[in-house]
Amino acid sequence: MRTWIAFWNILMKDVRNYYLKPPNISWGIIFPLSWTLMQMLRSYGDVNFAEIRRLLPGLISMSVLFGTTSMLAVTITFERRGRSFERLLLAPIPISAMVAAKLSGAVIFGMFNAFVPAILAALLVDLAGVKWGAVLGAVFLIALNSTLLGLMIAVSAREVFEAQTFSNFFRFPMLFLCGLFIPVTSLPVYLRPVSFLLPLTYGTDLLNRWILGNSMLPSELCILVLVGYAAGLFVICQYNIQRKWIL
Amino acid sequence: MNDQEVVVVKNLTKRYGNLTAVDNISFSIRRGEIFGLLGPNGAGKTTTINMMIGLARPTAGTVLIKGIDVVKSPKQVQAIIGIVPDESNLYGEMDGFENLCFCGALYGMSKAARERRARELLEQFHLAKAGKRPFRAYSKGMKRRLTIAAGIIHQPEILFLDEPTTGIDVESARQIRQLLLDLKEKGTTVLITTHYIEEAERVCDRIAFMVNGRIAAKGTVSELMDSITPGHTIRLTADRDLTPFVKELAQRFAICTVELQENNGLTLTSKERIPLSPILQYLDGLGVSIFEARELRPTLEDVFVKITGIEATVLDTEKEKGGLGK
Numbered sequence: 001m002r003t004w005i006a007f008w009n010i011l012m013k014d015v016r017n018y019y020l021k022p023p024n025i026s027w028g029i030i031f032p033l034s035w036t037l038m039q040m041l042r043s044y045g046d047v048n049f050a051e052i053r054r055l056l057p058g059l060i061s062m063s064v065l066f067g068t069t070s071m072l073a074v075t076i077t078f079e080r081r082g083r084s085f086e087r088l089l090l091a092p093i094p095i096s097a098m099v100a101a102k103l104s105g106a107v108i109f110g111m112f113n114a115f116v117p118a119i120l121a122a123l124l125v126d127l128a129g130v131k132w133g134a135v136l137g138a139v140f141l142i143a144l145n146s147t148l149l150g151l152m153i154a155v156s157a158r159e160v161f162e163a164q165t166f167s168n169f170f171r172f173p174m175l176f177l178c179g180l181f182i183p184v185t186s187l188p189v190y191l192r193p194v195s196f197l198l199p200l201t202y203g204t205d206l207l208n209r210w211i212l213g214n215s216m217l218p219s220e221l222c223i224l225v226l227v228g229y230a231a232g233l234f235v236i237c238q239y240n241i242q243r244k245w246i247l
Numbered sequence: 248m249n250d251q252e253v254v255v256v257k258n259l260t261k262r263y264g265n266l267t268a269v270d271n272i273s274f275s276i277r278r279g280e281i282f283g284l285l286g287p288n289g290a291g292k293t294t295t296i297n298m299m300i301g302l303a304r305p306t307a308g309t310v311l312i313k314g315i316d317v318v319k320s321p322k323q324v325q326a327i328i329g330i331v332p333d334e335s336n337l338y339g340e341m342d343g344f345e346n347l348c349f350c351g352a353l354y355g356m357s358k359a360a361r362e363r364r365a366r367e368l369l370e371q372f373h374l375a376k377a378g379k380r381p382f383r384a385y386s387k388g389m390k391r392r393l394t395i396a397a398g399i400i401h402q403p404e405i406l407f408l409d410e411p412t413t414g415i416d417v418e419s420a421r422q423i424r425q426l427l428l429d430l431k432e433k434g435t436t437v438l439i440t441t442h443y444i445e446e447a448e449r450v451c452d453r454i455a456f457m458v459n460g461r462i463a464a465k466g467t468v469s470e471l472m473d474s475i476t477p478g479h480t481i482r483l484t485a486d487r488d489l490t491p492f493v494k495e496l497a498q499r500f501a502i503c504t505v506e507l508q509e510n511n512g513l514t515l516t517s518k519e520r521i522p523l524s525p526i527l528q529y530l531d532g533l534g535v536s537i538f539e540a541r542e543l544r545p546t547l548e549d550v551f552v553k554i555t556g557i558e559a560t561v562l563d564t565e566k567e568k569g570g571l572g573k
Contacts, residue, residue, distance in 0.1 A: 001355060002354070002355025003355070005352050005355045005356070005357070006352055006353050006354075006355060008352075009349055009352035009353070010353075013338070013341070013349055017338065017340050017341065082336060082339070083332065083334050083336040084336045084337065084338055086302065086332060086336060087336065087337075087350065087353065087397075088353070089302065090300060090301065090302060090325055090330055091325065091353035091354070092322050092323075092325040092326035092353075092354060092355070093322065093353070093355075094322065
């Protein structure tokens with residue numbers, strides 16, 4: 001019970017203090033909105049509504065990736081710098097519960113980001129046939145993996161700017177390598193193994209299947225890889241936290 | 248470990264590469280006492296506290312809190328201790344009341360219980376009017392008081408305070424010292440680190456001098472004083488020069504060493520307590536009036552300087568860096 005009270009309050013604090021702040025709400029809306037509009041207008045400036053559905057899996061993946069990785073890394077680094085994070089480390093709850101609470105806030109924020117392009121698309125084109133329940137599950141798995149990647153950065157970074165710099169190193173390549181806007185099958189052969197090492201490839205593939213009806217890999221395999229990836233990242237993060245934060 | 252010892256530190260060592268921050272220290276804290284770690288910055292006080300609360304891993308040695316090994320069961324220990332770090336590290340964007348409630352929640356307190364306790368503490372710490380202001384808008388002294396309040400929201404049996412009065416105004420420092428005494432009164436065991444000698448002398452039951460990662464001496468204030476000047480010294484101040492009486496006094500009161508002092512004074516030093524009445528009567532019989540008789544004791548500062556070899560000016564400089572605090 002004690003752990004649940006602490007978990008819930010850490011989550012609510014993060015939501016109130018970080019995720020519901022105007023700059024983050026505006027980021028969560030404007031970033032996916034501008035990408036959606038950019039993609040719509042990219043063909044010689046003509047508005048191409050038909051493109052929207054095809055682009056939706058990539059836009060959703062990108063929104064989740066950027067929302068989660070930056071937010072968690074920045075908030076944790078910020079709290080560590082102000083030493084308020086020590087309060088959480090010293091709370092009489094398992095560190096895994098504390099980390100899970102921090103992750104949950106970022107995952108929720110990432111999922112909120114994901115549905116901005118989805119709502120915009122729903123207003124502009126017919127999204128009949130989309131399996132929304134499955135899409136929600138896929139978005140959750142993408143958000144969880146991206147958040148854990150953000151946590152790995154947060155564990156290593158000492159300063160907020162370091163966290164932002166590190167996260168850009170893997171976020172931007174993922175935009176091009178994970179099939180968001182360029183199908184993995186269209187990539188040069190020597191780059192494809194890199195794509196298959198990145199969890200976002202599997203998340204985007206799930207979204208392709210449930211939004212567009214076609215995918216590269218079986219959904220069961222993608223889910224398995226994403227769950228395994230998340231579990232592995234969680235274990236690595238836990239180990240690194242114990243090693244780096246309890247000096 | 249006996250029943251009275253709630254904290255036992257044994258051969259505790261912490262090394263960072265080639266640097267030994269804490270070097271094989273041992274001490275224990277008894278139930279309900281205020282124990283002080285006194286030393287300059289860099290002495291290893293904060294590292295010691297961090298190992299005791301589970302925020303740092305000892306390189307060697309053990310820390311037992313109520314018989315529980317901190318390294319093996321840090322979370323079990325953290326449930327029964329309160330921690331006030333050397334920096335006021337609450338959340339700037341949250342107000343005082345929210346900060347306290349959040350800290351209560353980290354210890355699993357129910358909503359009603361933490362809200363009730365937060366109100367109590369805001370009153371107790373004279374922060375009730377500031378309870379709805381964001382923490383970042385507080386003065387240093389207010390931040391410090393709220394941070395201490397956060398450390399005791401769950402009514403811990405043992406409280407760790409790292410430099411609680413550094414850098415704050417006189418009034419806040421006084422309130423904090425009074426609060427420590429009140430906590431002791433209620434049975435809380437307190438470990439405090441400080442580089443204020445007067446503070447340690449005023450509030451601590453026992454003190455350990457810490458220098459370069461080692462404990463140079465420990466004991467009650469009296470024990471520490473006795474360790475450098477065994478015995479008693481009394482200074483008498485008379486209405487006239489006492490030179491003609493020194494030899495006779497020394498013969499008559501052979502347990503004492505008599506030394507003439509300036510301004511019509513003399514000192515009597517003995518290993519045993521010196522009975523004053525016979526001396527005063529004797530001098531009175533000689534027509535000498537004594538205006539003042541007082542026992543001379545070394546200050547804790549004298550003891551600290553003598554034992555550690557560190558001049559008090561080093562600590563004074565740190566006080567200036569830290570702020571007023573007195």
